[in-house]
Amino acid sequence: MKHEIQLIVNGETRSLTVESQQTLLEALREDLGLTGVKHGCSTGECGACSVLLNGEVVNSCMVLAVEAADAEILTAEGLATDEGLHPLQKSFIDHHGVQCGYCASGMLISAKALLNRTSRPHEEEIREALVGNLCRCGAYADIIKSIQVASRARR
């Protein structure tokens, strides 16, 4: 069955037609071309497809597109503004928070959600916030450092 829905993605209202069984991940990647949202497992175990749904981190492979109707979605593509990269993105570049890069957009989203809650998180809080985002390159230490530095740079 097809459904007409609207999503507010990265600040922009988008209308699309989705199938009942279509996941938010598929809708974002295939219908809206937001391929920065990565497919890693389809079972909510790896976090590569993390997006913010009304401010909360979700694995977009575990959410049906119809469930997300009218919600505000933020993906890694929406972090940078006309003024340039988001402080998290800059910090990940400067502190080697990315190796192969496949987990990077999910990591950024989890980090963004954390910084929305806590402006100056402790290392322990960052570890906890990232526990659902797998990085096979093992870049966790530099990812944590990137987030710490970005949080300190923020006003």
Added chain:
Amino acid sequence: MMISRKPHVIGKPFPLIEAQKKLTGVTCYAGDETITPDMLHARILFSQRPSARFRLDNLDAARHFPGVAALLTGQDLATRMGQTIRDRELLAVERVYFAGQPLAVIAAETPEIADEALALIQVTYEDLPAVLDIEQALTPGGPQVHPDFDDYPGADALNADPQQNIAHSLTFTRGDIEQGFAEADVILERSYTAAHLQHAPMETHGGVAQRQPDGSLTMWMHLQAPFLQRKIIAQALHMDPAQIRIITGCVGGSFGGKVFVSVEGALAAIALQTEGRPVRLLLTREEEFAGTFTAPAMRAHVKMGATRDGRITAIEATYDWDVGASVDAALFHLQAVALAGTGPYAIPNATIRSRAIYTNLLPSAPLRGLGIAQVHWAIEQHVAELAEMLNMNPITMRQWNLVKGGDRLFPNFTMHANGLQTCGLQVIDAINWRPAAPAHSYHAPPGAAPKKRIGQGMAIGWSPIILSDQCGSSVSIRIDKDNLCDIIVDGVDIGQGLYAFVTQLASFELNIPVEWITVEPTDTANYPPDWEATYHNLLWSTGHALLKATAKMKRQILTYLAKVWKEPISNMDIVDGEIISYASRRRFPLLDLLENGAGEETSPPVFSVTATYRPPNAGGSIDSLLQSFAATAYAAEVQVDEKTGGVTILKLAAAADVGHALNPESVKAQIKGGMIQSVSFTLLEEMIFENGVPRSNNFRDYPIATTADMPQQLHPIVVEVPQQSGPYGARDLSHHVQVGAAPAIANAIYRAVGVRIRDLPITAQRIYDAMQAKRAEEA
């Protein structure tokens, strides 16, 4: 050897060039390849049995299912694949040799249609005896994994005993092993095992293939070794390698799992059947686990003898590897293991065997660490136990026996100055080593409350850097007004920072701004059909090729202006993007030259060079291709909960001798990543098979390290003992950083609770059971 003449580039932090694209979601990975909107989607039918004859029925229903464009089975395409030995079929023909073997491949309008159509195919298996582990494989008179082994192309190249399921066997000997054991005062014999592991890249295998109007095939693939894959696929499909073009892109993790051909052969084959419509294949996570490769499991037996004063006189070690149903991808692994098999010790009498054993399990491919990590799992526990038997400090014992510069190890190889001692000393320093800490002995009286106990352990390791015949590299540079400086390398950036390295070096050597340089992804169309570029040791091979190419390029640019200026180029140089003459003090910005030419030549010039590097002893024996040994060391401080056997790593230090850290922060990032991955391999990871069928098909059943598993303290240490023949004295890092973590952690656990775990992974259950057994023994 050239050492930094412009220290603001070489030896200083340099960000990863690709990082910005990766962090803004722009980078294209396998699943993002969209060649045309009407692309077809491929799905593969995988075998569910490890050893069986099989029949496929109802194929016509699948073939004619609405939306299906093409279907292929082994009956349509009976062909074999492999680099050295073609011991696997592209699609199974009459029997299956492992669960996860492709039986059929289909292309359809959507992945869902493809799945529906595949589900119509009825597979009937007639089970045959299966060989499921090394023990069973080596039992005389047991079933044979490959009864037709001798007929496989390339079988002659191997030292095999197919009846015993030995696919290949390598032996290195020196000295007189019997004499060596006769001189020993103590002899220790132990067995060690290590589980099958998964590469588990976050990006699953995938790509797009399209037949071109001239019958050739273009593949957009995200893999580590495009030239090797081109060769293997072309051979399997009876095509000229020139007829296959592989365009590479960013790789979302490989760790060795995207070097050899697994499902790419099926993708290529089906794309030849779809009348030019491109076909995309993207594996699910389950297929990534159960349908590509594992890393081989190990069973090792080590016998070592030493004199009372701690001199190791002899070692006899056999490393058996369960390579699954195909040895082809594991041959390089076997060589590395044989060369590293004594551990980093100058033992005068040694016999080292490295054997690949066929089983009816998923084929194995090299994994970061190349088996050398598992060799040290055995050796570095063994030496620690031997030291204890001799009542010696294990560090002193190691120091006395370590290989030194000048030691002659193999007929063609004399050890160079190395960082073994330094790495060892630095790691123990980093965790505040307590030298006098005695090995814990379990003395808790019955009924005493269990405690959390702390222990420290360390390990030293070495890894051979072997430049195989396929370790050539080619670099092309083009400088013109449109693209400024475009560089094409034949290696692939898999996240290790190859493109950053190339940019950094080219900027330094050509003395031009970093911003002018673009590194283009590899496209096999730019190389001769027989080109075999390296896919490992890129710093070495690509580094040498790049040094040659930049020197040629600089000469070409200077020669151009030298003609105009009528000066010898010996007086000229490029400095910060300007061509200058030291003699006439003239200057000419390179950008102006590219825009307008110079003198009479008013058309914009285009400068273009290609340079190739080949390993010095290509075609020689293994030990003549051995370039150097990289040194590493690990030290760990762990806390073991006696109640549960659970391990917390409090401190982990790793030192790696990289010769010369060209990009120190990047080197440290690689070391830290390797440390986390090693912790994961050591404590968490084990590929489980149930009656030969992979049961670890997701991240719940095959957990990998998360931020929750990180050691509380990480100490990455860079050691620099220049590699005389390496670019700028540098040495590759890659595999070596995996070596030593597991035994250091095991030695620390022993110090904490007095039990030795000799089977990887070190699970809480294993520690708990060992403590129980020890308690029972002491009671």
